[in-house]
Amino acid sequence: MISAQKLTKKFGNILALDAVSFDIAPGEFVFLTGPSGSGKTTVLRLIMRDLKPDAGKLVLFGPAKIHEYRRTIGTVFQDFKLLLDRNVYENTALPLEIMGAAAVDIDKAVKKALELMGLTARTDLFPAQLSGGELQRAALARAIVARPKLILADEPTGNLDPKTARAIVNLLTTLHSQLQTTIIMATHNADIVNHLDRRVISLDAGKVIKDTPKGKYD
Amino acid sequence: MIKHLPLAWQRIRRSPYQALAAVSIMTMSLFLGSVFFLLAAGSQAVLTYFETRPQVNAFFKSDLVPTPQAVDLIKTNLQATNLVADVKYISKEEALKLYKELNKSDPLLLEAVTANMLPASIEVSAKNPADLKPIAELLKVQPDIDDVRFAEDIVSQLAKWTSSVRLIGFSLVGSHLIITFIIILLIISIKVANRRDEIVLHELLGATSGYISTPFVWEGIIYGVTGAFIAWGVSYLILLYSTPFLAGFLAGIPILPVSLWFMFSLLGGELLLGAVIGAVGGFLAVRRFLKV
Numbered sequence: 071m072i073s074a075q076k077l078t079k080k081f082g083n084i085l086a087l088d089a090v091s092f093d094i095a096p097g098e099f100v101f102l103t104g105p106s107g108s109g110k111t112t113v114l115r116l117i118m119r120d121l122k123p124d125a126g127k128l129v130l131f132g133p134a135k136i137h138e139y140r141r142t143i144g145t146v147f148q149d150f151k152l153l154l155d156r157n158v159y160e161n162t163a164l165p166l167e168i169m170g171a172a173a174v175d176i177d178k179a180v181k182k183a184l185e186l187m188g189l190t191a192r193t194d195l196f197p198a199q200l201s202g203g204e205l206q207r208a209a210l211a212r213a214i215v216a217r218p219k220l221i222l223a224d225e226p227t228g229n230l231d232p233k234t235a236r237a238i239v240n241l242l243t244t245l246h247s248q249l250q251t252t253i254i255m256a257t258h259n260a261d262i263v264n265h266l267d268r269r270v271i272s273l274d275a276g277k278v279i280k281d282t283p284k285g286k287y288d
Numbered sequence: 289m290i291k292h293l294p295l296a297w298q299r300i301r302r303s304p305y306q307a308l309a310a311v312s313i314m315t316m317s318l319f320l321g322s323v324f325f326l327l328a329a330g331s332q333a334v335l336t337y338f339e340t341r342p343q344v345n346a347f348f349k350s351d352l353v354p355t356p357q358a359v360d361l362i363k364t365n366l367q368a369t370n371l372v373a374d375v376k377y378i379s380k381e382e383a384l385k386l387y388k389e390l391n392k393s394d395p396l397l398l399e400a401v402t403a404n405m406l407p408a409s410i411e412v413s414a415k416n417p418a419d420l421k422p423i424a425e426l427l428k429v430q431p432d433i434d435d436v437r438f439a440e441d442i443v444s445q446l447a448k449w450t451s452s453v454r455l456i457g458f459s460l461v462g463s464h465l466i467i468t469f470i471i472i473l474l475i476i477s478i479k480v481a482n483r484r485d486e487i488v489l490h491e492l493l494g495a496t497s498g499y500i501s502t503p504f505v506w507e508g509i510i511y512g513v514t515g516a517f518i519a520w521g522v523s524y525l526i527l528l529y530s531t532p533f534l535a536g537f538l539a540g541i542p543i544l545p546v547s548l549w550f551m552f553s554l555l556g557g558e559l560l561l562g563a564v565i566g567a568v569g570g571f572l573a574v575r576r577f578l579k580v
Contacts, residue, residue: 120492141494151489168495 071096071220071252072117077126079112079276086112088276089126094254096131096219099246101263102256103287104273110256111148113273114222117254118145131219141169144213144251146223150205152197158184158208159193165216183215187241203234210238214245221245223255227262235259239266260287292499296506299479307511310475314515314566315522317461317468318558322523324457325554326546331450333543338446343413343420344438346427350407353380354432362410362430369426371419376411383408407434417447465565472511472569476504480574487577501574508570512562520555527551 072094079087087109094100102110115121116128119136132139144165152161162183166176184190187207197205206226213221223242227235239255239262246253257263263270263286270285271278280288300307346362348354359377366372378386383406391397410427414420420438427436480487490500527546535544 118492137491137494137496139494140492143494145492147492151485151492153486153489164489165493168490168493168499 071098071131073127073129074113074116075127075129077113077116077123077128079109079116079121080124085276087116087123090273090276090278091126092271092278092281094252096252097246097250099243099253099266099268100255101266101268101270101285101287102254102273103258103263103270104279105258107275108273109276110273111224112276114145114224114254114256117220117222118143141165141216142219144216144218144221146206146209146213146221146226148224148228150197150209152205152208152212154197157194157196158189158200158211161197161208162211162215164212169216179215179217180211183211186214186244187211202230203237206230206234206238207241210241214251217249218251220252220254223253223257225256225258227257227259232261235262236265258287263287292502293506296503296510299503300507300510303479306475306478310472310511311514311518313468313471314511314562315518317464318516318519318562319522320464321461321561322519322554322558324453324461325557326523326527328450328454328457329550330543331446331453334538334541335446335450337541337543343417344411344423344427344436346410346412346424346430346433347407347435347437348409348432349434350405352408352432354408358432359410362427362433365426365430366412366423369423371414371416371423372412373415374411374413378409378411380404380406380408465561469565469569472508472566473573475511476508476570476573477576479507480504480577484577487574491579497575497578500578501571504570504574505567506570508566508568508573509563510566512564512566513559514562516558516562517555520551520558524551 072092074093075091076089077087077091078085078089090109090113102113104110112121116123117130119130119139130139132142153164156164159180162180163176166179171179181190184193187210189204189207189211192200192204192208197208200208210223210226213223221242226242227238230238242253242255243266245251267284269283270280270287272280272285272288363375363377366375380403384401384403387401387406388398412423412427414423424436424438427433487500531545538544
């Protein structure tokens with residue numbers, strides 16, 4: 071599904087990724103771990119085709135056109151990126167609106183996603199009226215609403231209390247098991263990584279230092 | 289494309305002062321455009337009117353009744369130049385009729401005048417006012433012609449005025465439209481910059497550049513069309529209000545009242561111009577921020 075070979079990315083003089091290689095098969099659940107600045111977000115942005123590698127090769131599934139490719143991905147951003155002037159329902163509906171889905175289909179899919187995320191009672195609220203956990207769940211609802219083949223989650227549990235963080239990850243694992251969605255989750259939440267016992271790609275200073283099928287957080 | 293219209297309208301409602309500024313400048317420019325267009329069209333109509341009037345009058349000797357052969361000879365000579373649009377012979381009797389018509393309000397001037405006292409003449413219209421002089425020169429050397437008069441100065445002055453109105457109007461309206469375009473670009477750019485995060489998110493979620501830019505293009509079109517409609521309405525009201533005065537001033541020149549068809553054509557042109565300026569301004573404003 072994704073094959074990265076010796077990916078290198080620089081931002082000015084800073085080497086963000088240094089010859090990073092990995093393969094991810096369809097339906098895998100992979101943690102990207104490592105300290106801040108280790109290159110996790112850069113990997114996700116390269117997969118999202120928000121950046122181009124300076125060197126190396128990245129083979130991705132899906133259509134060649136960027137906008138069509140991105141419609142096959144659901145992304146949970148580190149900073150949520152929820153639109154402040156749209157309510158939870160409208161934010162969740164956004165990917166389907168962009169795809170040009172019919173209003174009836176949008177309504178059905180949005181209600182289902184919000185129900186799955188436990189946000190049915192928050193449908194009409196705006197982001198400023200939500201708690202941190204609810205914001206995160208709204209972002210996740212938007213990421214799954216179009217049934218993507220791949221979910222990229224960048225620190226989806228950052229700044230959340232342990233209980234809420236665990237609930238978010240449970241939602242992701244449910245999606246993974248029910249829909250066979252490929253999930254790549256960047257995190258430095260050791261508890262979650264150690265609890266789930268999944269594949270872990272560890273990065274440090276832009277290099278892959280470990281890639282273990284059932285890894286732990288180092 | 290039409291589905292983005294409500295979003296554009298919503299954005300306009302949420303920033304009414306920016307919208308007011310955009311519509312005002314658009315109205316101002318297109319109003320100026322209307323005024324100069326009407327002036328140019330009016331002066332062109334006046335010029336055409338004068339151009340189609342007899343422009344050269346050649347008078348026979350007043351004691352002479354020209355023979356048909358003499359008149360035909362002059363007509364043939366004139367038409368051989370290929371500069372002439374129309375030639376008309378005015379006999380002494382016809383001259384008297386015209387004289388009476390012109391002076392019907394003054395019986396004293398009519399009393400002692402007979403057809404024999406008035407000269408027969410030839411009225412000539414040129415295809416091009418610039419050819420009046422050679423025509424007049426040719427008439428002067430024709431047999432039995434006593435005097436030649438032509439309105440060279442009036443027509444050439446009028447032509448100069450018309451081209452000046454066009455030039456000044458074009459320069460003024462053109463420069464104003466450029467300023468309007470820049471202001472529309474600026475206003476929509478501010479809005480786009482305010483929505484930069486939203487644009488980035490749309491791109492990351494798979495929106496095409498068309499999907500992102502269309503609401504901004506619509507916004508520009510709404511500014512342009514609104515401004516055009518107001519500008520047209522104001523200029524039409526002013527024209528209707530001043531028609532009685534202008535009609536008196538342009539007595540005998542049948543260009544007023546201006547036809548509805550003409551005014552609706554002007555409205556169509558202005559709507560199109562406003563919409564194009566707004567659309568291009570909106571598109572260029574958002575294009576700078578697009579990555580996909």
